[in-house]
Amino acid sequence: MLVVLRTLAVIAGAATVIAAAWTTAAIDRDLFPGKLPGGVSAPILALELGSSEKDVTRVLGAPDEPQRSARQAAIVGSLARDRLFIVAYTAWLVLLGALLVTHGVVRDEPRWRLAGLGAAAVLLAAVAAVCDVNENRQLATLVAAARPDPSLKAWTLWKFGAFYGALGLGSFSFFLEPGRVGVQRWLRRVAGLTGIIAGVVGIAGAVLGWPGGIEGGILFAAVAILSGTVFFATIHWLRDGLLAALDRLGERPVLCWLANWPSDE
Amino acid sequence: MSIATPPRSAPGSSTTPSRLDPDAVARYWAYLYLMRVPLLVWLVMTLAPPLAVPEKAPLGPMLRGLFDLAPDASAPRPALVLALGCGLVALFAWMAAAALAVCARLILLGGEDRFGAGPVINSPGIKLSVRLVPMLAVASLLGGVFWQTRSAIDHVPGGGAVMASGFAVGTALFVLVAMGAAWLEGELPRRLAVRMAGGVSRGFGGALTRALLRVARGIVWLASLPGRLSPKGYLDSTGTLLDRHVFALSLFLVFLLLYVVLFVGKGWYGLLSEQPVVPTLCLALALLIVLTWLLSAVTFFLDRFRVPVLVAIAAYGWAVSVFAGADSFFLSKPAVLGEEILPRHLLAQAESVPARADRPPRLVLAAATGGGIQAAAWTARVLAGLADENPVLADGKALSFGQALKLVSAVSGGSVGAMFILDCYRDGRLVLNADGPDACRPVENAERSSLDQVAWGIAYPDLVFGLLPMLRVSERSLTTDRGSALEHAWRRTASLRSAKLADWRDDVRNRRRPGVIFNATLVESGKRLLISTVALGDPPPPMRDDAAGGRMQFHELYPGRDIDVATAARLSATFPIVSPASRILKKTAAESEFHVVDGGYNDNYGVASLAEWLDHALAGTASLPDVLLVEIRSFPVGREPEPTDDRGWLFQAGHPIMTLVNVRGAGQLSHNELDVRLLQRWRSNVRRVTFTFTPPPRGEAPLSWHLTPEQKQALAAAWNAAGLAPCKAAVRSFLAGDPVETARC
Secondary structure, X not given: OHHHHHHHHHHHHHHHHHHHHHXXXXXXXXXXXXXXXXXXXXXXXXXXXXXXXHXXXXXXXXXXXXXXXXXXXXXXXXXXXXXXXXXXXXXXXHHHHHHHHHHHOOOOOOOHHXXXXXXXXXHHHHHHHHHHHHHHHHHHHHHHHOOOOHHHHHHHHHHHHHHHHHHHHHOHHHHOXXXXXXXXXXXXXXXXXXXXXXXXXXHHHHHHOXXXXXXXXXXXXXXXXXXXXXXXXXXXOOOOOHHHHHHXXXXXXXXXXXXXXXXXX | OOOOEOOOEOOOOOOOOOOOXXXXXXXXXXXXXXXXXXXXXXXXXXXXXXXXXXXXXXXXXXXXXXXXXXXXXXXXXXXXXXXHHHHHHHHXXXXXXXXXXXXHHXXXXXXXXXXXXXXXXXXXXXXXXXXXXXXHXXXXXXXXXXXXXXXXXXXXXXXXXXXXXXXXXXXXXXXXHHXXXXXXXXXXXXXXXXXXXXXXXXXXXXXXXXXXXXXXXXXXXXXXXXXXXXXXXXXXXXXXXXXXXXXXXXXXXXXXXXXXXXXXXXXXXXXXXXXXXXXXXXXXXXXXXXXXXXXXXXXXXXXXXXXXXXXXXXXXXXXXXXXXXXXXXXXXXXXXXXXXXXXXXXXXXXXXXXXXOOOOOEEEEEEEOOOXXXXXXXHHHHHHHHHHHOOOOXXXXXXXXXXXXEEEXXXXXXXXXXXXXXOOEEOOEEOOOOOHHHOOOHHHHHHOOOHHHHHHHHHHHHHHHHHOHHHOOOHHHHOOOHHHHHHHHHOOOHHHHHOEHHHXXXXXXXXXXXXXXXXXXXXXXXXXXXXXOOOOOOOOHHHHHHHHHOEEEHHHHOOOEEOEHHHXXXXXXXXXXXXXXXXXXXXXXXXXXXXXXXXXXXXXXXXXXXXXXXXXXXXXXXXXXXXXXXXXXXXXXXXXXXXXXXOHXXXXXXXXXXXXXXXXXXXHXXXXXXXXXXXXXXXXXXXXXXXXXXXXXXXXXXXXOOOOHHHHHHHHHHHXXXXXXXXXXXXXXXXXXXXXXXXXX
């Protein structure tokens, strides 16, 4: 069961990273010069957290600005790409929660608190996905009408609160993985710690309505998802450490030749 | 890469403890430190392409040109040039990777013996790592070259396949080179020994064998000298140099051979031809390889004694600075200079529009900003464009631009563009794009890359003479460096190859060429140095001391000396790092002299010298000519930065430097504006037009002497943009004798 969940987590993690990179790279930051409201650097986040018409104008520009339609198109395009991201990160968070549940529900010595944490993570992941879908729908309306919707910010804060909550809880699953050596040990620590930090900082941002916390949490979350994915993906290959893995590689036919050419020995 | 830590955590052992082992962690850090030279070079090689090639990459303006191997559309046999370039880049990239691998391996395998850093088992994993990790750098470099070049090789049929073939051939060449090094290390000494033992001791063959053996023994003896001082890690128990060091030595010797071949190749086919056949990237890689070998050797020796390599470098730098040849020089010759050309003399050359003889005479003065090759290209494009649009008219209804232009005050890159324009004067007429031997194409010349020559200067004369300045004794060697290589690149026309400042001065006197001020800066005083064909003369009495206090004129500082026009432009365009701060070479290198650097340090607009000249010219003149001041700016100015969120003690520590840098821009601009405005208020007959290059939204200013095809297109498009029309119309009106208002475009 654990092996299956880890394998699925690798796929979901990789999809999350690719979707996030695609969404980030596809939006032309030059279209949005100047400072965004709330001091954030992502235009979509600025719209999500914007509370006044002035905020919306600062992001999209005045109605007579030539770049306005290009900015609107960029936001709409980004929302379309966001669908893949929502599916991917929800799957990742659900799988982290499922791993926690599986670690907790062991036959001889069940640890129900762990299982409870895992279930909570799964639930929060679902809440985050629902909020995100709703938020995107309202955001599309806002971009078309250029008027802020008071409920948009609430959906956004709920989304981030649930997302960071699920990530923070789910990240405990990394510490429950069996003892590893070398690089694996470091990957596990980095993934677990950055996931928990992202959870704390992000929840603080969502609860306090602090844009810096929400955006800062994204950086930690990115590191957590990336290192966690690599951790799961290399569990088998790096089981005895990096050097042992390289030794095995170095004994394969072609690589063995490469490892000994040219030789002075 | 893992470091074995026996006996507790032998690699591959399943009993490795899961808790943190401080000793193991310390060993990792120790080896990371010991391998800092190959690791840093590896980082440079691996990260340079992603940081330079993609659009908006942070190092793009400085390094992107290195990865552009696209031959000019006009180059003969472009496919061959491209394939050759790719092959050479691949070969040098592999050579660099091999240097990294060999140096890292020497440190890993000798770490315990020489530094006590803990043993490393030479397992298949370690062997594979020292080969695979450097290969990443090769992949990154070749990928960067492919990415940057592919979009600019539409004129080469099957360009992608040509590049791939080039890379493959370069890789195959490297395999041969590596085999050669292995043969030098293992097979050659064995065969020589066998031949000697077999009694081949007579005749030519025997003599050759003995000579080869002696040379090989001599080289190995030299290489093992450090080992004799401190044998650990160099010599085995019998006192013989370890095989791995002999292999490293063999590879280094093969590289030295390639280094010399590259020198000859660049000399014959690169520097002397318009199209560099050997890519500039090869020179950069050659430099990295030299640094890898050299610094790795020094750290390998000194780290045992815990002597930081930076201390050794600083000590060596200080020690060799006692040699006079450790400085950079520019060549000057004694000359008999005629009477100074004062402002009033040039003013007298102003002409009236023939059809409007009742109006005062009119003259055009130009100020060109600094900004590297972009400024050079924009200056040449604006001046050539204005000359093209305002030619000599037979009906006498307007002056031609070339005829009305009387003085150019230029800074840095602007000086280079101005030089190419003024070079096109033939008997007082600006002759552009003529065919035949007199052909003058200033825009093409200003846009042409000079990166290759700078890289050659750094990789050869600067490197060799920087390490061994005592070898610099002749006038030629003293004045050969990356600065002189840049001058060489700019002598692109027959006339510039021999043009002296004194000749151009005579031309000004005889109305054959406008005057020029190449603005530079003196390091020791911070004053402007005006390297010019005209003189300012004494300032008006009330402000004599103050006005003259901020600048010096070349002919006052160095009376009776003359320099090449290309040298004057180069001194004005001494872009930091790209060109060295130089001092004049008169009789001997030991004389104390000021160092000359870029004019942009003091005034990047060229207006300060022009305003001073104009002030001298107009003071006390009864009949005032109409003056049009053409400002050529190679970048948009005056954009207000936004407030930032910077805070904390790090910001407090760094803000003085940030402020100094920002004040240089803002301060110079405000002085420039104020000077011109005061001049206009004082003299109502001074008009001003400003031609500013506005890059496209995604454009970036190059910080090396290389323009990509997109950047050249952006410059051409900017000149034809509708936004410049009011300024072009103002110049046209002025030359036709009509009233003109100040215009900014």
